[in-house]
Amino acid sequence: MTPLERLERFLTGEHGKSRATRAAYLADARLLLELAGDRALDTLHPRDIRxxxxxxxxxxxxxxxxxxxxxxxxxxxxxxxxxAGYTHNPVEGLRAPRAARKLPRPVGVDETQGFLDALGREDDPLSIRDSAIFELAYSSGLRVSELVGANLDDFRDGGQTLLVLGKGGKTRQVPVGETALAAIARWQPIRTTLAQAGEAALFVGKTGKRLTPRAVQARLHDWSDKLGLADRLHPHRLRHACATHFLQGSQDLRATQELLGHASIATTQVYTRLDFSHLAQVYDAAHPRAKSDPDP
Known part of the structure; x- marks a missing residue:
């Protein structure tokens, strides 16, 4: 039995893969045979695969x-x-190339503020809650998990900052803007009438329990459609908008990293799509060796 026949039997029998998956595996196997040429599979080594x-x-x-x-x-x-008695697996331990990080399409300042302003004019209880959620997301660059994980007693400094539980169980304090604070203050009396006894969550649903990430995503999709946005918003796009707009205004990459809670500043550089044209202008104006001496 050839190696390819052995794979096909494995996929159709023990492995129980779908027809499409089987076809994809076999196509990948045939590609390896093509790349190997006259080489027998059991003679391949990691350097060959690389x-x-x-x-x-x-x-x-x-x-x-x-x-x-x-x-x-x-x-x-x-x-x-x-x-089949092969002595080694030349692919074991090899890492795949890192995929390019896909980022959401940037949302402009005017587009973001237009959306939040329109939502803030709604006056039914759930709309007031949603306005507070999305104002906070944009104000402080929170992940959706951080939004739904926020509790009433997580505010610090008289309500000016919020203690956030981020990835890996790490906490950080983030500033909360005045507009977000006003939206939260508008929501809190309504929350009191909805929340179940003992519920600590800042944001609750109709049942009085903590909102789920999926519920927040669904509400943002609904509002995107209701308000006629060209592209649907989702929580990560609001976080991305916060990061981008904050960085454009501050030109402070380290502060942006701290705001977002990134472990590595390299993540922040990719995530925020640095405005390199502005960086070049600042460099030309500030760096003593940026331009040649006009009077040699």
Whole structure:
């Protein structure tokens, strides 16, 4: 039985993959055979696989496609080690190329403020709550999990900052803008009538219990449609808008990192889409070696 036949039997029998998945695995396997040429599979080593990855990059394949192929090859070799007597798996331990980080389309300051202002003019209880949620998201750059995790007693400094539980159980304090504070103050009397006894959450639903991330996402989608936005908003786009607008105004990357709660400043650089044209202007104006001496 050939290695390819062995894989096909594995996929149709023990592994129980769908027809489309089986076809994708087999296509990836045939690609490896093509790349290997006359080489027998049991003679391949990690350096060979790395060479094939470089070839795929030169052919224009993106990181996600290459990662999928490596995963299929790894599964295939595990099968051959187990059933065909292969002594090693040349794909084991190899990392796929890092996929480019996909960021939401930037939302302009006017577009963001127009949306929040329109929502703030609504006067029914749930709209008032939603206005407070999204004002806080934009004001402080919060993740949706941080929004729904916020409690009434998390405010500090007379309500001017909020203690946030972020990724990895790390806490940080973030400032809360005046507009967000006003929206929250408008929501709090309504919250008192809705929240179940003992509920600590800042934002609750009709049942009086803490909102879920999915509920917040759904409400933001609904408001995007109701207010006629060209593109639907979602919580991460509000966080991205906060970061971008804050960075454009402050030009302080470190402060932006602290606001967002990023462990690495490299994440902040990618996430906020630094305005390099503005950076170039600041550099030309400020750096003593940016321009040649006009009077040599």
């Amino acid at each position: 060479g094939y990855v470089r070839t795929l990059k030169l052919r224009g394949q993106d990181a996600r496609s290459i990662a999928r192929r490596l995963s299929a090859w790894r599964t295939w070799f595990r099968l051959l080690v187990r059933e």
